[in-house]
Amino acid sequence: MVRNLHLNFLFKKEGTRVEPESESVCLAAALASAESQKGRNARIVGLSSVSFPFWIVQTSPTKSIVLNASSSGRKEFHFTEMKGASEVRRIIGSDLSQATDIPKVASKIQPLLESVDSHKTDIANLAEPSFIRAIGNFVRASDPTAKPNRVEIRSDSAAALKRTEEFRKISESAKLRIESAETLQKLIKENYGAQTTILENITNLERDRGNERVRMMEERTRQEIAKLTKAKENKLYDLREKHKMNLRAMTADFSRAINDLEQFFTEIVDEIRKARSQIGQKETDTEGAISVYSNLASSLKGTLANTQQPLDMMEMKKAGLEKRVAEAQTRFESDQMEAESLLQTEIQEHQRRIDASRNEMELKAKELDELKAQVNAAISKSEQSIEKRVLEFQQEFLNLMNWTLDNNSIRDLAPLTLLDIHTYVAKYDDKSHRVLTPCLLPEESLLTMGGDTLSKEFDAAIKASIDDLLRSDQSYKESFGRACMKGNMLLAAEAEQLLVQGLEELLRKRILQRDDIERLLTVWSRYSGKCPKCGAVVEAGAQFCQKCGMELTE
Numbered sequence: 001m002v003r004n005l006h007l008n009f010l011f012k013k014e015g016t017r018v019e020p021e022s023e024s025v026c027l028a029a030a031l032a033s034a035e036s037q038k039g040r041n042a043r044i045v046g047l048s049s050v051s052f053p054f055w056i057v058q059t060s061p062t063k064s065i066v067l068n069a070s071s072s073g074r075k076e077f078h079f080t081e082m083k084g085a086s087e088v089r090r091i092i093g094s095d096l097s098q099a100t101d102i103p104k105v106a107s108k109i110q111p112l113l114e115s116v117d118s119h120k121t122d123i124a125n126l127a128e129p130s131f132i133r134a135i136g137n138f139v140r141a142s143d144p145t146a147k148p149n150r151v152e153i154r155s156d157s158a159a160a161l162k163r164t165e166e167f168r169k170i171s172e173s174a175k176l177r178i179e180s181a182e183t184l185q186k187l188i189k190e191n192y193g194a195q196t197t198i199l200e201n202i203t204n205l206e207r208d209r210g211n212e213r214v215r216m217m218e219e220r221t222r223q224e225i226a227k228l229t230k231a232k233e234n235k236l237y238d239l240r241e242k243h244k245m246n247l248r249a250m251t252a253d254f255s256r257a258i259n260d261l262e263q264f265f266t267e268i269v270d271e272i273r274k275a276r277s278q279i280g281q282k283e284t285d286t287e288g289a290i291s292v293y294s295n296l297a298s299s300l301k302g303t304l305a306n307t308q309q310p311l312d313m314m315e316m317k318k319a320g321l322e323k324r325v326a327e328a329q330t331r332f333e334s335d336q337m338e339a340e341s342l343l344q345t346e347i348q349e350h351q352r353r354i355d356a357s358r359n360e361m362e363l364k365a366k367e368l369d370e371l372k373a374q375v376n377a378a379i380s381k382s383e384q385s386i387e388k389r390v391l392e393f394q395q396e397f398l399n400l401m402n403w404t405l406d407n408n409s410i411r412d413l414a415p416l417t418l419l420d421i422h423t424y425v426a427k428y429d430d431k432s433h434r435v436l437t438p439c440l441l442p443e444e445s446l447l448t449m450g451g452d453t454l455s456k457e458f459d460a461a462i463k464a465s466i467d468d469l470l471r472s473d474q475s476y477k478e479s480f481g482r483a484c485m486k487g488n489m490l491l492a493a494e495a496e497q498l499l500v501q502g503l504e505e506l507l508r509k510r511i512l513q514r515d516d517i518e519r520l521l522t523v524w525s526r527y528s529g530k531c532p533k534c535g536a537v538v539e540a541g542a543q544f545c546q547k548c549g550m551e552l553t554e
């Protein structure tokens with residue numbers, strides 16, 4: 001069920017491949033490293049082989065989470081939830097029947113889209129997985145008989161599976177929140193979109209209708225004005241004809257007036273003619289003839305005295321005619337002007353009506369534009385809010401997924417894997433300790449060890465994580481102390497033989513010189529078999545220091 005993998009303490013390069021080193025070489029390298037990294041005048045009091053166990057559990061076919069099997073820490077996650085989603089759906093379903101409803105609907109759903117409930121949830125033992133990812137290539141299957149000296153496991157496989165279940169549930173619900181927000185986003189977009197399309201169509205229709213109405217009015221006006229212009233021309237013709245007739249009548253009248261003048265002189269001529277006729281009949285009666293003439297002369301004298309009168313009459317008639325002609329001319333001109341101005345008034349009236357229609361149309365278009373602007377502003381506000389929700393939920397999900405590892409980043413990963421990270425812990429008599437993390441065997445000299453890490457990220461992360469737990473988790477600190485004591489090679493019976501084998505191997509590889517070996521063996525004999533507390537020599541396999549009473553094995 002549980003697959004056991006481990007990360008060896010030391011690796012060697014063989015061509016392009018990297019292989020784990022043997023236990024004896026590991027010990028020799030750990031001693032050299034512990035010695036080279038100790039403070040001045042410090043003394044090594046413990047050199048322990050310690051394994052740090054991690055659970056790697058698959059949460060999906062592609063992802064796993066990493067759990068620190070020894071710690072009891074909890075990782076907290078914060079999530080938000082949109083409580084008003086169903087209310088938003090209800091409002092859109094019931095309150096949105098036309099585009100003009102959008103601003104009101106948007107302001108109703110706005111607070112619902114913006115308000116979120118926050119909640120937090122935590123998962124025990126969850127470890128940041130990136131440092132494990134960094135050493136995936138170095139991990140190997142463990143020997144089934146191996147018994148690594150682990151910092152005590154405090155969450156077993158059942159607990160690890162339970163954590164996985166919790167993680168899966170949390171990530172499922174985070175995913176569901178994204179899906180439901182996206183569904184809501186789609187619903188809002190579609191419903192708003194349908195109404196704005198209708199509004200757009202109405203606006204276009206309204207504009208087309210308005211344009212058509214104005215065009216028809218202009219056409220009708222053109223015809224009307226042509227008709228009126230024709231009527232005006234007729235009227236002007238009539239006026240001209242009437243004026244001419246008027247003048248003719250006045251001339252005729254004037255001509256009749258001159259009859260009187262003619263009558264006056266005709267009567268004189270008749271009287272003269274009558275006298276001539278009478279005188280002609282007198283024949284011998286000369287006196288009678290003279291008498292007729294004398295009567296005529298005296299009559300003519302009286303009549304001729306009145307000759308000025310008919311001329312004066314004619315002068316008056318002439319003046320009257322001139323006056324009437326002037327009046328008729330004035331009336332004719334004013335009638336003409338009236339006809340012209342009547343037409344202009346009609347034309348202006350038509351133009352005014354067209355302008356009024358056009359203004360009305362523009363006003364309506366402006367109103368529709370304002371409505372559209374309002375609707376669009378409302379739409380973008382709603383869409384921004386729901387977009388923000390979706391992005392937040394996605395971010396929350398991504399934050400959670402940052403705590404997962406790709407299953408293929410470690411070879412041979414099983415659904416439930418226990419990974420042991422093998423280290424050495426060096427303890428010094430100044431109470432300090434150093435965790436010697438897995439590394440590559442240097443190609444030249446062991447004494448400059450430190451630069452050949454497997455991964456700087458892994459190194460820094462695992463050291464920081466151990467330091468952090470030692471500070472914050474008392475029971476972890478105790479487990480760590482017990483593991484250091486139990487795995488202390490300086491008190492282990494078989495350790496010296498192992499060390500010698502390792503040193504010989506390093507000599508063969510020309511990584512150590514003969515005098516390096518002498519020096520390291522001297523160091524070993526100075527530290528091994530001594531009580532870590534008081535430095536007194538202790539017998540191999542002793543349970544307590546005989547001098548200070550310190551417990552030496554678990």
Ligand SMILES: [Zn+2]
Pocket residue numbers: 531532533534535536545546547548549550
């Ligand atoms: Zn002691």
